[in-house]
Amino acid sequence: MVKFYNTMSRKLEEFIPGGVKKDSIDEYPPVSIYSCGPTVYGLAHIGNFRTFLFNDILRRFLKFRGFTVNHSMNITDVDDKTIKGAAAEGISLKEYTTRFTDIFFEDLKKLNIEDFEHYPRATESIDSMNDIINRLNSKDLVYRDGNSLYFSISKYDKYGKLSRIDPDAIKSGTRYDTDEYHKDDIRDFALWKEVEPDEQGWDIDMGHGRPGWHIECSAMIRKIYNSTIDIHTGGVDLVFPHHENEIAQSEAAYDEPFVRYWLHAEHLLVDNSKMSKSKGNFFTLNDLLEKGYPARSVRYLLMTAHYRKQFNFTLENLENAEQPLSRIDNIVELCLRSKKTGPVRPAVKDRISSLLDEFTTSLNHDLNISGAIGHLFEAVTDFNKIYNEDSFSKEEAESVIEVFKKIDTVLGFIFFKEKKSSQLSDEEIETYISRRNSAKSEKKWDEADSIRDLLLDKGIVLEDSKDGTRWKMV
Ligand SMILES: [Zn+2]
Structure with missing residues (x-):
């Protein structure tokens, strides 16, 4: 049974896609997952990639268990930062965001992160924003100030259930005009924002302007899935206000639950402190690759810790990651060189099946990846012992490779293909x-x-x- 820790209930819950329990996994409908993606105003840093790797493990594990997935990650291509960045360079918003979107996708590939089914863009979902805003307006939850539209939190009594924020702290009628927020300070948020005459804008029924950040995700989810989704993920910093605001808009507009399971990934620290450019501990993926670290080590290291635990990244850890990976490479190589014929010994067969059991059981428990990786290395030790007693037959080697391949559909670092230009034609x-x-x-x-x-x-x-x-x- 797969269990996830649901931020909404603060409990470990059995995972039931579609909300109705079935007898077997193949009877479930595709699992609908939405992951808050990047705002494309600069290069993503390794803290972002830790969260994106968590999304990757989540979808890969569900597929490993036999579910089908229907997974979206949005590209926020219009917000305060992207508009400011494009203006500073004197280029169009599209030109500016396309550049960073392309780099982002290249980085995902370098880290062997699977392609998701959908990558919606905020600017392509204006029609859904219009629908949400009209519905909220018909319920008297929208008010106007100048040409901007705000969601009135004090008129929505269910506000605050995800973050468990104190409703008495609501400063009624005070507003946030920017997309930047102060933690714990509840204010009405902009659904639709006024634009300067020279700024790009879009027309909706309630006027000309551009989207507020929160409504973008609500709109893209509605547009793709059209009803309650199974899993919504994001970094833990998004619980409030971003996800709280998404829930308020979507549930008030459509009178149905927005999301069944909320999964949030913890922060990455670098050298025990928050990453910042001024401290010199800010790394993009390419910063690390240029220092000569393999993308495979980056993938491995960033996924070794459980997603709900803070993880302290250091260059020393990254350097050390090559050692466990070479242990795996060694056993794989031994297997590939095994040529003699012979039966599969019970010791090999048993160890393969216990590895598969332990690996699955760990991940069933709220994606306990560190447990799962630990079991893999215990098995590597045991395979080496068995091999040293008597080398593998070709049949044994093939069955070991087969279990590694199966496990690697989740881990993605055992048979990692470095994207090298030196790859042979x-x-x-x-x-x-x-x-x-x-x-x-x-x-x-x-x-x-x-x-x-x-x-x-x-x-x-x-x-x-x-x-x-x-x-x-x-
Ligand atoms: Zn979002």
């Missing part, structure tokens, strides 16, 4: 193979072996048979 691989074949025919065994090893280092395995040599990627 098919033609280059064929050239190596024919060089190896001529070395073999000239009985230059060392040369033949060194070519095989070189290809293996690049993740290419050769299989010799009487019909010639075939290759495959691992």
Whole structure:
């Protein structure tokens, strides 16, 4: 049974997509997930990527368990920061946000984060914002000040249930005009904001302007899913006011629950303090790659801690991440080199099935990733012991690789493909193979072996048979 800690109830709850319990996982409807994505006004930092990796693990694990997922992450391409950034450079909002959106997607790929099903843009969901605002207005929850529209919190008595904010703290009629907020200070928030004459704006029934930040997510969720969604994720800093405001707008507009499970990822610290450019502890992904750290180590390190725990990132930890990864690489390589035939020993078979059980049980429990990774390394130790007693047969090696591949559909760091420009093309691989074949025919065994090893280092395995040599990627 999969359980998640729901921020709404502050409890661990059984995960039931669609809200109706079924006899088996394949009977459930696709799991609808919405993750608050980046505001594309600059480069995302590694704290952001920790949260995006949490989203990745979440969807990968649900698929591993047999659910299908229908996952969205928004791109906030209009807000105070993006407008300011575009104006400062004297370029259009679109040109400005496209640049950072492209880099963001490249970074996701470098970290082996899976493609989600939808990447909605705020600017493409204006029609849904219009619908929400009209509905709220018909319920007398909207008021106007100049050309801006505000949500009146004091008229909505269910406000505050996610963050458990004290409703008495509501300063009725006081407003936030910017998208930046002070923690714990409840004020009416802008649904639709006045624009300067030279600023880009959109028309909705209640006037010309641009969206407030919170309504963007409510609108995109409505547009894609059209009803209650299963999971909403985001960083813990979004619980209040962003997610609280999303709930208020969506539930008041549509009179149905907005979200079943709220999952929030904790902050990342760097050198035990909050990342900041002035402290010199602010890292983008490329900062780390340029220092020579592999993207694989970054992925591994950022996902080792449970998503609800603060994680302290240091360059030393990142350096140390290469050691456990090479332990895995070593056992994988032993497997790939195993050639003798023979049965699968019970010790190997049992260890494979206990690994799979332990891994699944850990993740079932609110995505206990550190537990799951711990079980993987215990199994690596045991596989090495078994191997040292007597090396693997080809059949044993294949079954070990198979379980690693299955586990790696969640972890994504065992068979991590570094996006290197030095990756070989098919033609280059064929050239190596024919060089190896001529070395073999000239009985230059060392040369033949060194070519095989070189290809293996690049993740290419050769299989010799009487019909010639075939290759495959691992
Ligand atoms: Zn959001």
